[in-house]
Amino acid sequence: MSSHKLCMIPGPIEFHEDVLQAMATPGTSHVGPTFIPVLGESIELLRQILFTSGQPFIIAGSGTLGWDMTACNLIEAGEDVLVCNSGYFGDRFGECLETYGAKATHLRVPIGESPDLAAVSAALKTKKFKAITITHVDTSTGVLSDIKGIADVVRRESPETLVVVDGVCSVGSEEIRMDAWGIDVVVTASQKALGAPPGLCVMGVSERAIQVFKNRKTPVANYYANWTRWLPIMNAYEARKPSYFATPAVQNIFALHVSLKQIVAQGIEKRFAVHKEASAKAKKFIHDLGLTLVPTSLDHAANGMSAVYYPEGVTATDLLPKLAAHGIVAAGGLHVEIAPKYFRIGHMGISVTEPERGHLDATLNALKASLVECGYKGAL
Amino acid sequence: MSSHKLCMIPGPIEFHEDVLQAMATPGTSHVGPTFIPVLGESIELLRQILFTSGQPFIIAGSGTLGWDMTACNLIEAGEDVLVCNSGYFGDRFGECLETYGAKATHLRVPIGESPDLAAVSAALKTKKFKAITITHVDTSTGVLSDIKGIADVVRRESPETLVVVDGVCSVGSEEIRMDAWGIDVVVTASQKALGAPPGLCVMGVSERAIQVFKNRKTPVANYYANWTRWLPIMNAYEARKPSYFATPAVQNIFALHVSLKQIVAQGIEKRFAVHKEASAKAKKFIHDLGLTLVPTSLDHAANGMSAVYYPEGVTATDLLPKLAAHGIVAAGGLHVEIAPKYFRIGHMGISVTEPERGHLDATLNALKASLVECGYKGAL
Structure with missing residues (x-):
C-alpha cells in the first residue's frame, strides 16, 4: 500500500x-x-x-x-x-x-x-x-x-x-x-x-x-x-x-x-529499555524544537507516547494536515480542557523495537518540517 | 494455506x-x-x-x-x-x-x-x-x-x-x-x-x-x-x-x-434465493443418505445451516475426525439435551453464493464418504 x-x-x-x-x-x-x-x-x-x-x-x-x-x-x-x-x-x-x-x-x-x-x-x-x-x-x-x-x-x-x-x-x-x-x-x-x-x-x-x-x-x-x-x-x-x-x-x-x-x-526487559530510549530521543527532539510537553516533568512522562503543546501561532488545523502530507498520522488533543492546544504522537511497538524501519525519525523530521511550513521559527 | x-x-x-x-x-x-x-x-x-x-x-x-x-x-x-x-x-x-x-x-x-x-x-x-x-x-x-x-x-x-x-x-x-x-x-x-x-x-x-x-x-x-x-x-x-x-x-x-x-x-434478494437453493440441495442430499434433520419439518429448517442426527452406530468421535480428514470442518451438537446425537454443517456466504468454489459439494461428498468409512450402510 x-x-x-x-x-x-x-x-x-x-x-x-x-x-x-x-x-x-x-x-x-x-x-x-x-x-x-x-x-x-x-x-x-x-x-x-x-x-x-x-x-x-x-x-x-x-x-x-x-x-x-x-x-x-x-x-x-x-x-x-x-x-x-x-x-x-x-x-x-x-x-x-x-x-x-x-x-x-x-x-x-x-x-x-x-x-x-x-x-x-x-x-x-x-x-x-x-x-x-x-x-x-x-x-x-x-x-x-x-x-x-x-x-x-x-x-x-x-x-x-x-x-x-x-x-x-x-x-x-x-x-x-x-x-x-x-x-x-x-x-x-x-x-x-x-x-x-x-x-x-x-x-x-x-x-x-x-x-x-x-x-x-x-x-x-x-x-x-x-x-x-x-x-x-x-x-x-x-x-x-x-x-x-x-x-x-x-x-x-x-x-x-x-x-x-x-x-x-525479543525480550520483555529489552522492550522496556528500547521504549525508554526512543521516548528520550523523541522528547529531546521536541525540547530542542522549543516545544513543551503536557506532562510537567520527564519523570512522569510516558515512554510510549508524547503529548505536546502547539507553539504559539500553530494550531491543529495547521499542523496535523501538514504532518499527514509528510505521510505521518498524528493525533489531536483529547483532554477536554486543553484539546485544541496540543497534539499527540505514539512511539510504541515495531516503530521503536525495529528502529531500522525509521518510523520515529520520519515522524520527528516531519514534525520539524511541518512546523517550519506553519511559519514556526522557535528554536529551529 | x-x-x-x-x-x-x-x-x-x-x-x-x-x-x-x-x-x-x-x-x-x-x-x-x-x-x-x-x-x-x-x-x-x-x-x-x-x-x-x-x-x-x-x-x-x-x-x-x-x-x-x-x-x-x-x-x-x-x-x-x-x-x-x-x-x-x-x-x-x-x-x-x-x-x-x-x-x-x-x-x-x-x-x-x-x-x-x-x-x-x-x-x-x-x-x-x-x-x-x-x-x-x-x-x-x-x-x-x-x-x-x-x-x-x-x-x-x-x-x-x-x-x-x-x-x-x-x-x-x-x-x-x-x-x-x-x-x-x-x-x-x-x-x-x-x-x-x-x-x-x-x-x-x-x-x-x-x-x-x-x-x-x-x-x-x-x-x-x-x-x-x-x-x-x-x-x-x-x-x-x-x-x-x-x-x-x-x-x-x-x-x-x-x-x-x-x-x-450481488443483490440481497438473490442472496436469499441462493441460500434457499443451496439449503434445499443439502437437505435433499442428507435425506437421500437416510439421515434425519433436527428440525421436524423443512418448513422451519434454516437455509444457512443443517443440524443432522447421526445415524445409528455413528458418533461424533467417528464422523467429525473423518470429515476433517477429508478437509471439512463440521460442528458437533450444542443443544444440551441431544448434544452427542447430532452434528451441524453451515452453508452460508461465499460457500453458497459462489458455488464454483465447490465448498458445498465437497462437504456433502465428504459426508457421504465419511459415513461409508464409519460403516454406515443406510440409504447409500
Missing part, C-alpha cells in the same frame, strides 16, 4: 507484517484444533508479559470493556473506589464504576501532573476503599503514573484494597510487574504496545482478585462481561480443550498471538 | 479473499479520514441489508454483546419479556435479559419445533410484555422461526411490544425485512452470513425502539453497551465526522465493509 501513511498516534499503532498476515487467516472454527492452542498459548504468553501467576482474559471488545469487567466483577454496589485521575480516562473509568453502583472518589491532579504518593496515602486514610484505580498512562495527557509507588502505599496503608491499573496505553511499553508490585488488575487492549489490531480487550487479574470475585455476595450485573462465564472458557482453552460462551475474535487472536510471541522472543 | 480445511460450521464461515485482505489493512487511525467513511458507509449498507430506516450499530464484541445491548438499553428492571425459545440460544438470551432485571417468560417448543403462532398469541394475552425475543435461526438446532408471522401476531395482539430478533445465524442468509415486518431489533454478528471474521457485534434498531430507549425512566446499567454513548458515535461516523468513545475494531470493520459491499452488489 504505497498510499499508507504511518499511524503514529498513541494507538492503534503500526503493526508487523506477520501480525497483519495472521489477521488474514482463513475462516477457522473457534472450537477446533487449529485455534484452541493459539488462544491457550496467548493466555500463557500474557502471564509472562505481565509477570503474574494470575488469570489473563482475552475477550472480543475494546479496552473500555475491561473497565466494565473490573467494575461488574470486582466491585459490589455501594463499595468505595479511589480513582487516581490524571486525565480523560480517569473521568471515564470513574463513570464506568458508578454505572455498576460503586462510589467513586476522584483524586484529581492538575493537567500534566501525576498522582502524588502522599495524596494517595492521605486519601486511603479517609475511608475503606474496595479498590484503587490508576491510569498507568493517560492517553489524553501522556502522563505516566507511578503504579509501583502507589501499589506500595496501598499495601502499607490499606492492604485489602485491590490495585487496578488501566494499562491500555502502557502494557508492552512501560514496565509492569503485577505480582512483584502487588497489582491486582491490569486492563489493556490489543492495539497499542501489544502490537495487534484493535478489537480485543486484554486483562490480567491476580489470584487474590479472582478470590475476591469468587467470594462476592451479589450477582454480577452484566452478562457479556461476567467472569463467571469467561473464567471456565479461559481455563478450557489453556487446557487445550474446546469450550463455548461467545464466539471469540479468532483472526484478531491469531494476530495477537504472533505479536505476543514476538514480544517474548 | 494448503493445509487449510474448509470451515463448514454454522459460523465462523469461509471468508472471501478480499475480505481477508481487508483484515490485513495496516495500522490506521480510528478517527482519521481513511477509516471514517468505511464505518460510515458500513452503517448505510446495513440499512439496505436489513431493510430499515432505523439505526445500525457496529461495535467491537461478539454477537452475545447484542443481547446485553438489547437488555440494558430497551428493558427496564421488572419489565416482562416473552422469550420464544427454540433451543440453546433462547435459554441464554433469557439469562441475559434477567441479568438486567427483566422477567423472562419462556415459550418453549420441543427440540426441532419452531414457535407456534397461536401459542405466541395466547402468551401475549397473559400479561403486558415490553418485548418479545425470537431466535430467528437457533444455531443449536437449525430451527428457523417465522419472524414475519410472529411479528404480525405481536402487532395485532400487543402493538407496543418490541419485536427483537436474534439474527446472529440468519442475517445475510434468511429473508428479513425489518420495517415492512415491524421488527424493532435485529442482533447479529460479523462471522456468519455477513461474511466477515468474528469480532463485531452488529445490530439494527428501529426508530420506534430508539424512541423507547430515549424515553426510558431509569439509567442504563451498563457502560460499554450503553447506547447513550454509542448513538452519537454511529451518527458522527455516518456524518463522516470523527468521534471517540471506545476504539473500534478498525481492521474488522474494513473487512465487514468489503463483505457488505459484496452482498449489496
